[in-house]
Amino acid sequence: MKVLRRTSAVSLDDRLAALAEAAELAEGRLDAEAVAQARTVVSRAGTRRSLSVDHTVVALAGATGSGKSSLFNALSGTTLARVGVTRPTTSTAQAAMWEPEGAGPLLDWLEIPRRHSVDGVDGMLSGLILLDLPDHDSIELAHRLEVDRLVAVVDLLVWVLDPQKYADAAVHERYLRPLSRHRDVMVVVLNQLDRLTPAAVDRCLGDLRRLLDEDGLSGVPIVGTSVPKNIGVADLRSTLAKRVADRRTWAARLAADVGTAADALAEASPNGLEKRAGDAEKALSDELARPLTAALTEAAGVPLVVEAVAKAHKHRSIAATGWPVTRWMRRFRPDPLRRLRLGVPPGGTPVIAGARGDGGAGGDRGARGEGGAVAASVGRTSLPPATAVQRSRMELAVRDVGSAASAGLPEPWAAAVRQAARSKADELAERLDRAVSVTSVGAGRRPRWWRVAGLLQWMLFVAMVAGIGWLSGLFVLDYLRFPELPTPTLGTVPWPTVLFAGGAFAGLLIALLCRVVAALGARRRARKARRALWAGVDEVGRELVLEPAREELARVRRFAGLLTTARG
Template sequence: MSVPLHDRVAALSAALDAGEGRLPADVLVDGRAVLARVGERAALSAEHTVVALAGATGSGKSSLVNALVGEEVAVPGVQRPTTGEALAAVRGPGAEPLLDWLGVRRRHGLPPGPGAAGSRLVLLDLPDHDSVVEAHRLRAEHLIERVDLLVWVVDPQKYADAALHERYLRPLARHADVVVLVLNQADRLGAAEVDAVLADLRRLAAEDGLPGVRALAVSARTGQGVPALRDLLDDAAERRRAATARMTADVEVVARRVLDACGATPGRRGGRGAGADAGVPALAEALAEAAGVPVVVEAVRRAAVRRSAAHAGWPPVRWLARLRPDPLRRLHLATGTARGRGGAGEPEPGTVERTSLPPAGPAARAAASSAVRRYVDGATADVPDAWALAVRDAVGTGDLADDLDRAVGGTTLLPARPGAWVRVAGALQWLLLAAAVAGALWLGVLAGMAYLQLPQPRTPEWGPFPVPTALLAGGLLAGALLALLASAVARLLARARARAARVRLLAAVTRVARDRVADPAAAVLGDLARCREQARRAAGERGR
């Protein structure tokens, strides 16, 4: 089942809209002109079929019009230029708006005929398409674009004229249903010659893209073949399909040109930008390198170790860890603070607008540009040049570095508070330090009493060790061991924190890659897919 004309028109309009600025200018102009003509013709009389007799000077169009209508309505010319203005022989009322749209002022009413001959018909005698007067040629071409059924009248001498085939018949490719070729002056040839000329005329028409076109031999002087041509025109007027067929063919021709401009359907690789994400990970990795993600990940690892040492290390030397600068703060990656009631707190990452990361070096920038270029090249591998250029324009990398920097600065790198194990280890360190201090004070008191030769109380023991000695030595030793254990655990967990931070950073960079590269490319390629699909529908193809 063929696609209805109104669906084709809507599809062609959608295809042209999707291809605006990417399709060739002449295709867009011709497509809009066809849509305008179809809309205007569809709004006019559907009861009348407009048939035009077109041909070169001396082909006998006017004589053939007279023979067809049975009276002399057109005056044949005897010298060049001959027919200068179109003449309409009109059968049936209501054709005035249609003729006004066609721009035909000379009109001759015909009486209604019986049966099929009573159908409504507008028969036009066009100016010569090869007239030496340019205005005559322009009027003829204007009407050739607008009539429903086109009858090309040729003579035995000029039927193979190159200008006829190249300028007029070839542009009518796919219009075979609404074109009739008429060999006039057949009375000048023998029967065998007529058959040979008709066969050659059909062959030339097939080469012009009009295979199967109807071709008749007539003689306006003797009446040979005129009844058959009259029956053909009356049948077309009775069926009232010529107007729809002509408009459908016009839409299909433009739709085919749109399809040609859209190129072949992209393969799996070329379709990536329209939906698949195969190229995004590689693009994100290269952009992450350019954005300094490896530097940030290393800073996260060192910052996590520093934070653990500041909370779980041996209390008397914790201040040494705090003396070391915070790696994240140095990169301006933790400017905010999660303040408590006392107004002090830890840095709150993920709140900066601009980092202090060193700018990407030439190698990283080149790698990022190459990654973007590779992605675009892959996405447009099977895409016409105009669409590929549109993808490159849509992608743009002007302020990509700033977007990447903001993505890095807006990523949460470490939790606002240290882990529970750090807080527990820190509390244990204070308990062990308190035990050591208690033991030291106890031993100090005992030493003082011995110095003053005061009687000393009995010192309790834990196993072989006096309690104060056990408290002092055990607190110091256990604190040192706990500090070493906490440092080992901190380094192990810091690597995990760094890996997690890299995942979050890569996700942020991937969002930038999608927003700035993949999505704009997909939008253009989506327009291409819509343009191609709608053009197929306008051309009458279904189910692709």
């Protein structure tokens, strides 16, 4: 009863849908035969449900000499089946039909050419289609294949055993034990009881019950029969009548098939698979992301870029705030970022408008633009390719992610997770280069104080030039012996001298102070660039390494959950 309640907790439709999706998820990861079996069950279930559900197909199966053909005749009240003792007399399956209307398509699907309508018998069997199968131990291969084919599709199986061969390993190992899931759609008949004494009958029935229990078929009804003495035939007919009247035996058979197919998929998936996958997915956190990102940043040349950001900041600061007399010489020095094709969008013009004074993260976001416009337009950098050591560290970090994510998972799921972690490894180099290029666009932004300092420098430069011109004029007048013109003074120092000396000294002093401030800003900007580049590289690592592994683990968890549903 517990089994029935557990089965009814999940509808057949839900179990079939779960099995179909589980087979889809297991494609290429589990045994191909088990996946094909699951798909066959789903397909067969759809076909069986589309045919007559008012008919119940019951098959009599047994070994040579078990008396199943005699039992077939006794149940149908006919002499349709030929009766033999030592050799197979049933070469192809034949059907006896109670209420044949509507059974044609079902029998066509079952490929049963020999069909007989039974009239004038017990109306309680209305809707029964009784099949007499060939012997499962026949010397003819075609007979055995026919039995295997029909045993896999009929609604109810009646195994007819005889006292001599009821313990034969062939029937138990080949059929009964593998069909342990089908206990609800199975009846076992111990035939030819007339050959035994009453005490022997009891012993044989008890031993048969023990064997069935060992096969996992506890609870399967056992009916003792003897056709010549008409023993148990009525009981068997009554048992079949109850199953036929239920009209749901076909659904029970399909549910058992679903369970068997799900069990086959579960053989490579141990208990607790869903929890193991969940634990592995949790491992794909900062614990694994950080060493992966560290290896990727080395391979992407982030330290070189960070150094270039600091040097470029100093270089550009001197060019913008240095003493105008000497700053022009900076033009002959290469810009560290431009040399790497970093820090500016395509076209080579630094982004100035809208830049934050500190060149911080806000400016970087502005450089990215809406919808990642900059990301779509930046070109490749001129960073040197990763060294062999850096590539080796990167590959090792990717493998470590796969190994850690697959720890505790059974093969081949573990192999699938490891493969997923490195499935996009070929894209890493290009994506890392693009991430560095995009992230560094904001690195060339000019602080606002550069403009103020540069304007002040030019004002001082103008003052110095004015002082030089004034002094030069006074020198010319004196040289030509013109009368000396009155010259204003600042205290005792003439204004021309103040303008010349003061402009030069103040310009040099401001240039020196700006260098100090630029050095501090370079360190700050380098730290921010390091954080931004780390975040950009981390995003690439998560997208190309961690996320594929996480998706595969989610696939494993989904598969495990679907198996639980499919198994009822």
